Amino acid sequence: MPSDISDDDVPLARASHVSAPTISPSTDREMDKSASKARPGPPGASIRHGPVDDRMDIDSTPNGNAKRKSRSSINQAVKYKEESDSDDGAPLAKRQKSKHKKAESDSDDEPIARKNGPKLPPSIKETATLESSDDNQPLGTKIAQRKADIEKAAAKEAKALRADAKAKAKAKSTSKKDVKEESDDEPLAKPKKRQSNGVSSTKKVNGVKKEAESDSDAPIAKKAKKAAPASKKGKAAPATKTARSVKSESKENSEGEDDEEEGYRWWDAPKKEDDSIKWTTLEHNGVLFPPPYEPLPKNVKLYYDGQPVNLHVEAEEVATFFGSMLHSTQNVENPVFQKNFFNDFKDILRKTGGAKDMNGNPVDIKDFKKLDFTKIFEHYKAISDAKKARPAAEKKAEKAEKEKMEAPYMYCKWDGRKEKVGNFRVEPPGLFRGRGEHPKTGTVKKRVMPEQVTINIGKEAKVPDPPPGHKWKAVQHDNKATWLAMWQENVNGNYKYVMLAANSSIKGQSDFKKFEKARELKKHIDRIRADYTRELKSEVMADRQRATAMYLIDKFALRAGNEKDTENEAETVGCCSLKYEHVTLKEPNTVIFDFLGKDSIRFYNEFVVDRQVFKNLKMFKKPPKEDGDDIFDRLTTSQLNKHLSSYMPGLTAKVFRTYNASWTMSQLLQKLKVEDRTMAEKIKLYNDCNREVAILCNHKRTVGASHEAQMEKLTDRIKGLKYQKWRTKMMMLDLDPKLKKKKGAEFFELDPDLDEAWIEQHQKFLVEEQKSKIQKKFEKDNEKLQAEGEKPMPEKELKERLKAATELEAKFKKENKTKKVEAEGKGVTVEKLTTAIEKLDERIRTLELQCADREGNKEVALGTSKINYIDPRLTVVFSNKFKVPIEKFFSKTLRDKFKWAIESVGDDETWEF
Template sequence: MASDYSDDDMPLARPNGRLSAATIPKSEDRAMDKNDPAAKGLPAPVSIRHGPVRDEDAMDVDSPQQVNGHGKRKSRVSVVSYKDESDSDDAPIAKRQRKKVVGSDSEDDAPLSRKGRLPPKATAADMIDSDSDDDKPLTAKLAQKKKDIENAAVREARAIRKSVKDESDSDAPLAAPKGQKRTSNGVPKANGVKKEADSDSDAPLKKTKPKAKPAPAASKAKPKGKADVTPAKKAAAKKVAKKEESEEVEDDDDEGGENWWDKPMDQDDSIKWTTLVHNGVMFPPAYEPLPKNVKLIYDGVPVTLDPEAEEVAYFFGAMADTAHAKLDVFQKNFFTDFKEVVTKSGGAKDRQGNKVNIKDFAKCDFSKILNYEQGRKEAKKAMSKEEKKAAAEEKKRVEAPFKTCTVDGKTQEVGNFRVEPPALFRGRGAHPKTGKLKYRVMPEQITINIGKGVKVPEPPAGHKWKTVQHDQKASWLAMWQENINGNYKYVMLGATSDFKGKSDLKKFEKARALKKYIDRIRKDYEKELKSDIMADRQRATAMYLIDKLALRAGNEKDAENEAETVGCCSLKYQHITLREPDTVIFDFLGKDSIRYYDEVKVERQVFKNLKLFKKAPKGEGDDIFDRLNTSQLNKHLSSYMPGLTAKVFRTYNASYTMSRLLKDLKFPSNATLADKMYEYTKANREVAILCNHKRTVTASHEATMEKMGDRINAIKFNIWRTKQMILDIDPKQKKKKGAEYFQLPEDMASEEWIQKHINFIVEEERKRITKKFENDNKKLAANKEKQLPEKELKDRLKAADDLAKQRKKEWKSKKVEAEGKGPTVEKIEEKVKKLEQSLNAAELKQQNQDENKEVALGTSKINYIDPRLSVVFCKKFGVAINKVFSKTLENKFQWAIKSVEEDWEF
């Protein structure tokens, strides 16, 4: 395709940067091709190295440039690995599972190339699970799987265009696509929205007027010359009519009649509402001064601060033991703002009233504040059930007026109705402003948006709103500007509101519309990878990276005020390292300052282009794509499809990949719920990996895995005990079933674990008995009756002692007396079967937990995978919707749950 650039919109290089040549001479291309080492092995692109950075991994990049080029930047590592290594150094730096932590005085300040720490290369254990039907490496299988999905997309795009063409050439009624309901006028109800037909535009179509239904009498009239309707046909017709009647009643019961997702989308997006009524925003409570004995200690002297300054000291003291508070940049930013507040509020004084000059953070002791905060938390945990219930009810009562609003006469849930409280800014990753003070937001900073002629919410006494407006084109209720990054904060309607639902539906429908054009887009950019025009070649290369590697498009940042995060179009020279013949190493700070590190095999032409874009005299700080920005890229994409932008590719790739993976799922008739959920989660995980949705390992992961392991061993032990009961009833079963059937698994646990497990069971029984005793006394007290004496508790606890003796005797003798009423071999075998099902579920859950430790499944499922795909999975395989969606998501995605059938396709 022709270039979209003109001299007016051509991006300029940095003032001290170097701009690539406008065109690429054929001689230069030929020179790059000369002695071109063949790229062997994998269909591109595929990640060949991922996972936590480790000290023992040697640098194998043959470039003199340091890999990330960030020098002393302390970046957070968030990368994907599925290896279960025992070495704690495998954990991400951000969670400080390493021996040297971020923010410590260590070699972490040294460039990565000198430290030689890289993620481990991908191994079979790291890659996506795949059937080992041949000797092909797992990396090749993953790459081939991606290639197969892309080929399927090409075939589908061609089929869609052919179908649309065939339909436009014919006046015949449209056939309803698979899984889509038909409207009363015979038009397919596509994707939860009634449309007439697909077109080249993704703009919603107007709803056609339904044809009048035939009169009942006409429908009953018997056509002349026709045979009588058979009884079977009459019964079938009656059944259909009954079903249609029940569906009509169900629709009529819905609030407001027809659901919004059954109506055509508004063509005019400028007007969002006609009437809007709400109660404003909920402010955080005023600061309550600390007790007089709880003070900041400076250089060994307790100091008194003005409440405004004391509040800031409290913010730090309350979190003094957290990872954030131990970072140098956090401490520096906090102390700078704290000193400013102390000075402005009148300074600090000792007990005699003498002024104390606070100027050295190292002399500040926040331990008393930290201890006070920990005491408060413990007291909250120790509250009785009644106290917690009363507190929850009071909270609910205070929040109630702000939780809903009325839009066009319909009650809608409000999302973030609270004004953010003052605090210390944390940010994510290596944000340069972490630790700075977030000021308390006052009513004078807040703009209210509300309908005309309705009561404006009252601001707190003695205050007034910044402004009150009646903007029907805005969907927010209130707005203010925060002081850290100067960003605007909005109070919006909740996730379950019509506004949000319509927004989600439009997003996924736009991704679905991309199916029709994806093959052309890919064909064009693959052709332009060899363009003579530098701007076109850069654009094609960027599109390749965005499409194939799920890189974000990226926008220019204000380096002075924001974290140095980048995306594809804003990549710098130092963010990419090249290794012949076809490996590209990415190392940069992505969204939310999360470190993106990946080594990827790409097509040879892409590798050569990146090499060209880094050509001297370019150096550190220069743009890779110096003749491209996101606006130009999106302008180019919109020439294929109205409204298409770079970010749509992430949604499309995630949803289309998930649709192909779920489509291939098949389960045997005896498949359990755990089996089905494991495969669903596995597909979700694969999408997350292909789309690079990563997270850091939680600090509690290892403890969680250990706890799950204990539960698995406990079930195995229980299975062993239950099987021994079979021998107690019928010793001949040992010969019949074989001795192995009745043995503990060799790898189950040690003798030490068995003893610990028995002690744990006994201790849990003690807790149960004690709690029951306490509850009995509470009931007696409520009825003003005499309470049970402590002797009663001691007598009851003897049952736990008896249990301990019984379990120890069983383990020593390896004989277990059959339990239950009228035990039989058949009953015990049925119990074993149920325990084995529980064991299978527990093992799959543990496997999922470990495999998902560094994959953000929620990011994919909530934001990028069309929720209708999850609904189809549930309906197709008989899985309850609450197994894939939490209650919140279930409410959020009502439009998806109610608008598709089990054979709907993305």
């Protein structure tokens, strides 16, 4: 397709070094002159992927390419219970001089590079993620071949779908003609039935024609009507739950709580005439504001230059924001975080009269390093520890009180239905953390007041009352908006919205439309790929740039990228907004990307691309271009999306990520053979497919900071079961010493993974674990007695119960000395012990599968693929077909989010993406 932009359309801000509008044959040939004689690698493979840390040692090479030193694995002794990191009492300025502590955290607000330290994601050569093979074929070649096979299958499917649609249209036309001839006497005004089997209808929304969403194969509503028969009372539940049984169970559990929303099957409901109208009636109770600030006790002060200072209550609150998070060293020791906080802190000091010493004399706070927040941190840590140490009954009462306070805000009435509200709590004030290398990290997030909040509600509904002494900024009745309340935060000037929960019908419909849009792309993917492959050699520069961008977005899941306000946020980029310095070329066909991507997370990856794409990128970087110049200087995201919409209404660059993930998963699941597999093996097979999707679609990540510790714990659990298995075998010998001769001495030998030092450590753990269980049981029994108005048991009862742990300790010491284990339990026999060993073997096998699964997942973002890009109906079909409970793949939160997928597919085992 010809380009729709001219030389005059190039934005002025980017016109310093702009590529020529056309490409001459001589320029094309020139790009081949410097090519090395090395054989190009197979295109379509990712060599490395993920953010990197600036602090690592690198050997710089021209144009930003860097060879990073290989990562050495660190084996650490892992204990059963994690030890909490204790902060010393030194002032912050002194603590900064010491080594940074690596805080393990799963917070989304932390940059991955900071979480994981200077670790690089592994090379593709080190990543055995596809099924192992005895051949010598490189993994990169295997991945490239797998991608090529999947793309061939996609092209075949697209042609078949178009041929089928054409045949149906022809048959439909013939049928209508026949009907017309046979029914000339029928009334002309007879209404026509609405078409829903993939034939799209157009309707006007806000003056713009919009294509109605459609199913490419058959209406989901028709498929969903095939429901499972109602279970009879008294019938035992099956041992294995399918997706349908889990759905039914969740219905029963929630009956009476939110029965109205449970009963609304929007996927079966007819489509609205005007899709822009989101609701007719809307009622809700507004938002829940955080509690007011509680001033510090008089003995807890901020220290400056070794002396305590008094602050105005507003300044003191800001000081507590920083002081309460000293444990989060990745934030408080970040120079940008410190700078932004200190600037805001000085501003609030100026507005509130400044700081004063104990005698009332002014204190000029101008050096951040002289601030000591230790006392504040210790105060909040003591409060936190005290809360954790409270009796269970007190915690339960507090939880009940909290739920009672939140109850009015948790649900709204949306067109008469009860729908759950998502984020009804207004964010409390604090320090903005941001994600990645955000330039405003550490800035003070001010307290949101009711006067900043706009309420969106039905005209006939009662407007919720604002807190006493306050009023709302505004009240509106916009039935084309899906938010309930809105305000503007002070850090980036962004608007925050209170929306419905992820499991609501509105959110579900949004997900449904996203995946249906990806399904619709199946019909057009072959034409799109053929066109951009041809245009990679176009003489028109704009067309060639667009084709190259489409190649990168389709093959390597690069985000399209949008223009950013660099004053307010980091200069994050995507494919269309890549700069000269973000791309390094390595002959013969390797492209290295290094830039700040979404959420300011650094993206570093090496791709093996088609030779023509490599040539094009070299052309787009041709002098006089230099750092700061755009690679795709004749392309914008809006122009790219406009071009894509010519193939299919509503098609944008981001649809490719969803399509590629779902189509790939669909192909992999269809080829699975799970006959005679255990439950654990079936789950691992599914995760293996998910992992391949993540790799083939480049949803990879760096190894988590806590991965090694988690693997050690899992390994310890396996070793614990092996120790238990060995003790059981020794009990068999205690009952029948002749078994040693019958089964052979090797059968009774200690597992090679176990040694005496580990066994002694494990025995101590078992003793401490039993003591802990006895202690908790004693406390729980006493709480129950107190609740019933009875006298609690005395401490001597606890001491009596703890004797069991003392006896276990003595037993272990005797076993270590005599190397014999006495048989335990009532009526114990060799046969019973043999059965116990078989069960232990099964548990060990399951944990070993989990261990292998986690090890394979350490570099792959399975959650990203499964939650955002893989159609959840594929997981439901797998669950139905192979009788695996859906909760093995979807948590309760995800089952609520994807309720529409679970119920619309029902018990169907044949649904296809």
